[in-house]
Amino acid sequence: MRTLRVLPFLLPATAWLAIAQLAVLPPSKPGPPPPELAPAPDKHPVVMLWPHGAPGSEAMREEQERYRTVGDLLIIANEHQPSLTVYLPPKHLASGAAFVVAPGGGFQELWITDEGYRVAEWLSQRGIAAFVLKYRLPKAPGSKYTVEGEAVADVQRAIRTLRSRAAEWGVDPARVGVIGFSAGGTLAGLAGTRYDNPPPRPADAVDHLSARPDFMALIYGTPFASPDYPLRINKDTPPTFLAGGGEDRITASYPDVYRKLRDAGVSAELHIYAGVPHGFGIQGGNSSAVSGWPDRLRDWMFDQGFLTKK
Numbered sequence: 001m002r003t004l005r006v007l008p009f010l011l012p013a014t015a016w017l018a019i020a021q022l023a024v025l026p027p028s029k030p031g032p033p034p035p036e037l038a039p040a041p042d043k044h045p046v047v048m049l050w051p052h053g054a055p056g057s058e059a060m061r062e063e064q065e066r067y068r069t070v071g072d073l074l075i076i077a078n079e080h081q082p083s084l085t086v087y088l089p090p091k092h093l094a095s096g097a098a099f100v101v102a103p104g105g106g107f108q109e110l111w112i113t114d115e116g117y118r119v120a121e122w123l124s125q126r127g128i129a130a131f132v133l134k135y136r137l138p139k140a141p142g143s144k145y146t147v148e149g150e151a152v153a154d155v156q157r158a159i160r161t162l163r164s165r166a167a168e169w170g171v172d173p174a175r176v177g178v179i180g181f182s183a184g185g186t187l188a189g190l191a192g193t194r195y196d197n198p199p200p201r202p203a204d205a206v207d208h209l210s211a212r213p214d215f216m217a218l219i220y221g222t223p224f225a226s227p228d229y230p231l232r233i234n235k236d237t238p239p240t241f242l243a244g245g246g247e248d249r250i251t252a253s254y255p256d257v258y259r260k261l262r263d264a265g266v267s268a269e270l271h272i273y274a275g276v277p278h279g280f281g282i283q284g285g286n287s288s289a290v291s292g293w294p295d296r297l298r299d300w301m302f303d304q305g306f307l308t309k310k
Contacts (some may be wrong), residue, residue: 005106028077037074039117040161047131049082049157050203056150057081057136060221074117076110077140082154084131084161087120088169093127096172097306098153100158100213101132104182104221104279107139107147115181115219122282122294127307129171133158136186148229150189152200155191156211163204175306176217177238181281182250185221186229191224192216192240193232201241213238215306217297218242220278224260225253233260241300243293245276260301269300 025306031040053061062078068075087096101123103115110116112132120130137152138145145151155178163173180188195212199270202208216238223229244251254270261268273280273290280290 008034010109011132026068026070028068028075030064030066030078032065033067033069033074033076037069037072038299039087041247045086047084047086049084049154049161052203054080054082054136054150054154054205055199055201056145056153064246073111073113076134077108077137079110079134079137079219081134082136082157083134084158085117085134086169087124087132089124089127089129091170094126094129094170095127095307096118096170096190097127097175097301098129098131098162098169098171099123099217100155100162100176100178100188101130102135102155102178102180102187103132103185104184107135107151107183109137109140110134111181111279111281114283115184118282119179119181119294121214126298128298128301129169131158131162133184146185148194151187152190152194156188156195156199159191159195159204159211159213160206160209165208175214177217177306178213179217179219180221181219182221182279185218186223186226188216188221189218189223190215190229192238213306215239215241215301217241217243218257219278219293220248220251220252222253222256225250233264233266235265237261237266238263239304241269243271243278243296244260244273245277245278245290246272246274247276248278250278266310267304271296 057080065080081162103110103112116132120132123130136145136150138147162176166173178188199207242254258270276290280286
């Protein structure tokens with residue numbers, strides 16, 4: 001489990017008190033988080049992935065989500081009702097491209113500010129629709145979910161949901177991607193390789209749509225270097241953008257992942273930022289170099305033809 005998701009030597013002075021309080025992380029609390037830490041629902045509505053409840057979560061339907069805060073970051077736990085928080089671009093900027101955004105948190109919680117809401121805001125202000133995914137958490141204490149079961153089902157349902165409402169949201173169904181951070185990066189990579197597995201019990205017409213992402217961005221998280229998941233990279237794996245920190249043991253596998261993608265004929269791009277640890281996301285304390293990773297992602301999308309200059 002991660003204990004701190006910031007670069008301490010780059011923190012503003014106002015954050016040092018928060019550091020002192022992090023020797024033991026605060027416990028999570030039930031109920032909705034403070035409104036100042038969550039997106040305004042009138043601007044960013046929440047869409048339930050299964051309006052009548054997620055398959056496999058029937059017994060937990062009444063359980064409350066939990067939250068805790070670390071500085072200005074919101075962390076969500078006890079997730080049983082997978083959903084999308086919608087960030088649409090201004091109409092004059094809308095490109096038609098879209099991302100499902102999967103935050104990390106070790107499959108125990110969701111670091112949803114720096115790896116979710118801020119990422120979605122950045123993308124939407126540059127013409128890319130973004131949808132922050134709350135998925136079920138297989139490694140939370142007492143959880144009966146599995147990564148390749150409920151968690152993958154959630155990201156697949158999210159991709160299908162975007163395609164089912166593409167006209168409403170101004171999304172091109174042929175330009176739907178997934179971006180994931182840490183554990184969310186593992187989930188995004190699994191979505192890019194397990195898309196041909198249909199739901200065992202389709203809930204409705206949405207479940208008959210394609211769950212294959214058209215492109216994926218794996219930010220300091222990947223299933224392709226883990227013994228826990230069979231390696232399934234082939235020529236049909238979506239184009240892949242990889243980024244991570246040079247001081248991150250997970251990112252240490254990225255050159256090998258990049259070579260495997262390229263050897264399979266998959267278009268891939270890799271960025272490793274020297275001296276940077278795990279978990280940078282979008283934070284005010286990031287170094288100037290790693291702060292540019294979203295721009296490199298956008299450049300890559302232009303190069304791949306998923307974005308076009310107006």
